Amino acid sequence: MRYKIFIINLARSPERYQQALAQLAAWPDLPVERIDAADGRTLSEAEINQYYSAALNQRQHHKILKPGEKGAFISHIRCWQQIVEQQLDFALILEDDFLVDGDLPALLNAIAELPQPWHLLKLAMPNKQQKIIAGKQEPAFSLVHFKKNPISAVAQAVSLDGAKLLLARELPFGRPVDVSMQYSWQLGFQALGMWPLIFKPDLGFESTISGKQNEQVNRRVFYWRRLEFSLANLWHNLRHYGLVAQSNRTHPALQLGRVTGPDTLFFRYFYAVLAGYLKALCCQLLLIKRQYFGGFGARFKALHRILPAC
Numbered sequence: 001m002r003y004k005i006f007i008i009n010l011a012r013s014p015e016r017y018q019q020a021l022a023q024l025a026a027w028p029d030l031p032v033e034r035i036d037a038a039d040g041r042t043l044s045e046a047e048i049n050q051y052y053s054a055a056l057n058q059r060q061h062h063k064i065l066k067p068g069e070k071g072a073f074i075s076h077i078r079c080w081q082q083i084v085e086q087q088l089d090f091a092l093i094l095e096d097d098f099l100v101d102g103d104l105p106a107l108l109n110a111i112a113e114l115p116q117p118w119h120l121l122k123l124a125m126p127n128k129q130q131k132i133i134a135g136k137q138e139p140a141f142s143l144v145h146f147k148k149n150p151i152s153a154v155a156q157a158v159s160l161d162g163a164k165l166l167l168a169r170e171l172p173f174g175r176p177v178d179v180s181m182q183y184s185w186q187l188g189f190q191a192l193g194m195w196p197l198i199f200k201p202d203l204g205f206e207s208t209i210s211g212k213q214n215e216q217v218n219r220r221v222f223y224w225r226r227l228e229f230s231l232a233n234l235w236h237n238l239r240h241y242g243l244v245a246q247s248n249r250t251h252p253a254l255q256l257g258r259v260t261g262p263d264t265l266f267f268r269y270f271y272a273v274l275a276g277y278l279k280a281l282c283c284q285l286l287l288i289k290r291q292y293f294g295g296f297g298a299r300f301k302a303l304h305r306i307l308p309a310c
Contacts, residue, residue: 001089001112005030006082008075009096010037016096023100030104035079037096040071051077056174065176073177076153077170083163090159094199098124098154102198103140110141110194111157119162119189120181122146124155124199144195153178155199156191165189 005024009017017034024030040048052070065073072095079093090111111121158166169187173180184191 002086003031003088003090003092003108003112004082004086005032005092005094006035006079007032007094007096008035008037008079010039012039013096020094020096020098023098024104027104030108033082035075035082038071038074038078040067040069040074043067043071043074048074051172053172053174056172058174060174061176061179065174069176072153073173073180076177077167080158080163080166083158083160084167088160090157091163092123092155092157095154095201097202099200099202100198101200102196104198106140107194107198114143116159117161118159118192119165120159120184120191121157122150122152122181122191122193123157123197124152124201125150125197142195144193145190146193149182149184149191150193150197151178151182152201153181154201156181157194162189 007017007020009020021032024032048067048070051074052065054064057065076093079091082088083091092108092111107123165187170180175183180187181191
């Protein structure tokens with residue numbers, strides 16, 4: 001099986017690439033290739049507009065993307081293009097601020113043995129741990145489905161089919177790349193994961209790829225986007241994992257079972273998941289100011305369009 005490890009790195013940060021290589025020094029035979037990151041600060045407006053849509057950004061996200069965020073997404077697009085051009089079975093895509101703590105060759109072997117088709121695997125998680133709602137136990141690494149996809153894009157595996165799908169569905173883009181991966185149901189596939197996660201971002205470094213994130217946000221839109229995401233994510237999880245113990249409509253070959261076991265009653269699972277989402281929903285509604293509810297009916301019409309597609 002043909003695969004490569006792509007490391008996304010800016011030309012103006014060669015020291016970051018050397019630090020990334022040092023993380024992989026224990027495995028000198030791994031096929032590593034540097035991907036020249038798109039520098040959002042130097043890209044022309046015409047170059048950015050080949051990939052980015054300001055109109056889509058207004059519909060999908062709660063803030064205008066910064067140049068670094070646009071460059072980060074374009075950098076991942078370059079990785080997907082290389083997977084297709086080189087006809088790789090899959091690629092491990094790493095941003096250059098990663099740390100690895102585990103058996104990387106064993107992880108790559110586990111990915112290579114996964115039944116096809118699969119599209120994208122999340123391999124890193126930020127500080128906040130995400131719950132697992134379904135999984136398939138393997139000797140070293142388990143294939144899992146997260147309750148909510150981790151937002152980090154520092155480490156993920158993308159298959160050839162996944163790269164083709166992402167190139168077809170993600171252009172143009174209007175959200176940051178890690179946020180967009182959370183909306184996997186809109187792309188027509190599931191982002192799964194390999195557990196345990198052996199990658200994490202190096203918090204000692206500021207990301208040179210995406211840049212600082214200290215701008216003002218439209219909190220009104222932010223809370224609405226969170227509400228939309230929570231409801232759509234709940235619907236997606238219940239459709240794929242809430243009714244049948246061994247159910248996966250998107251990837252039947254993978255046969256992910258609920259981590260609580262095949263004999264667990266549906267209602268035990270349903271109430272556990274629903275209670276968590278209702279708690280989050282109530283907290284979000286309390287944070288929304290009273291004047292936000294003007295035009296709320298139109299918002300629920302938008303939800304009606306979103307949920308059937310999940």
